[in-house]
Amino acid sequence: MGLTAIDLGLRGAASGVFLLIILVALQRRATSQQALLGMAMSAGGAFYAIATAPYFPKSSWWWVLPILSGQPALFWLWARAAFDDDFVLRRWHRAVLLGIVAFGFALTLGWAYTPALARVGGQGLALLNLALALAAAVQTVKTWRADLVARRRRLRLAILAINVGLITVFVGAGFAAIPVAVPGAPGSLPVALVLCVVAMMAAVTSLATPPAVPANDATAAIASGDVRGADRAATARVVVDPILLRRLDQLMSVERTYRQEGLAIGALAARLQVPEHRLRQAINEGLGYRNFNAYLNHYRIEDAKLALSDVTQREVPVLTIAMDAGFQSIGPFNRAFKAETGLTPTEFRREALSRPVLADIGEPQREIG
Structure with a gap:
């Protein structure tokens, strides 16, 4: 019970920090694509912290798991917007994200009827999410050399490593008995600790950013x-x-x-x-x-x-x-x-x-x- 209490406390802290990031962004009236994707990432992080916590009701998995399956795609878009100043969010990017979530719903709904087919589909979804994580990693490293923002250069690789690690664990669960990670599975405490660290680093990145100075x-x-x-x-x-x-x-x-x-x-x-x-x-x-x-x-x-x-x-x-x-x-x-x-x-x-x-x-x- 002591470890469970620590687990829940870390998840609560992470969720609070993620929500604080969203509130600060709304207060600043941030409308850039990076800010919007950052708020979506923060909301997804808070949702993930709550949905994968111990004692979370299993009856909700059928709609929780598909939403969680879209997090790697959302991270990919956020990484592109955060680390590539020339990136422009287009309709096909949104279509990829919505398509992954829709496919996740199809897998969870079809699991009870065609488990073998759903397992194959879950593995395909896991491979797609892994490819998106690797694409975000390549893009981040590719643009690192030309990045002039000192804080962004220092934090981007750490944030990338932690998020890719989470996605890799998430993807690995796709080759298990269900198409996506099981909420409340063993090893929940390390995940909660990593989530808390990610939340703190995200807060440092977004909340401590100084006001922009007009170029030229x-x-x-x-x-x-x-x-x-x-x-x-x-x-x-x-x-x-x-x-x-x-x-x-x-x-x-x-x-x-x-x-x-x-x-x-x-x-x-x-x-x-x-x-x-x-x-x-x-x-x-x-x-x-x-x-x-x-x-x-x-x-x-x-x-x-x-x-x-x-x-x-x-x-x-x-x-x-x-x-x-x-x-x-x-x-x-x-x-x-x-x-x-x-x-x-x-x-x-x-x-x-x-x-x-x-x-x-x-x-x-x-x-x-």
Whole structure:
């Protein structure tokens, strides 16, 4: 009974923290896809903590288990939104989540009539959830290098490891006698402890996040020659060396280092002769960028916009302009350009070249003779 009481206490604490995360997000009126998916993940975590607790009524398993089976898919979407700044939640993502939950209901309802078929379906569902967990892991590791947010870099791997561990246990139960994990099964106390740790880490990640700073404030100040404005923007949240910001802007605006193929933040730090963590801090906390690729794309898109607006480059293919600006393929260029301008490169060029030239309007006419 003592271990059961500890188990229930840990689950209660985890559920309370998850609910607190939801309440804080609602109070902040967070509407981003990461915030919405985070609230859904928190609700799922609280539900999982309660539904897998000892003494939870077995009569409720038929509707509890299908909902729990959708948690790996929800975690996959949350990981994409949290760790990939370019991720956009689409209809087919929602369809995958709803499809998994619907399939889970079909398995639980069909278990009493066709147990052999339901067992095979449960194993297939377990493999699908494992694939989603691995996809989230690959995406998280893939974008880790370009991540500029120090807190997110420190916590993402720990959160990922714990969640993937839970999903692996959950998936392993899919190859047991029932298609999904049995609530209240032996080993409940370790699961409760892990849930409590996950809840605490999620709270640190979401509740301790500082307010966002508009990107490009220091960039605009430096580009306009406003050194004091650059200094103020650099010290808005933390003390960032304004000299480093000006040297960085010199490399980007004058030397056009962003055009270098495969430019990585480590190579840029070596060129500036500063530690990589200082450069990450300068770009993130001094200029407001969360991702190194987004920082490079800011300059690359501006470069491409100038080329697309140039009448003398009317016949230059868009791919050539993209490659000259530093992009390695047309797909990422088109996505980044439309996200920045709301237009495709071809539409932008068409509008830019169709504008009349008004350079001489307003100038006084000179008399001859």
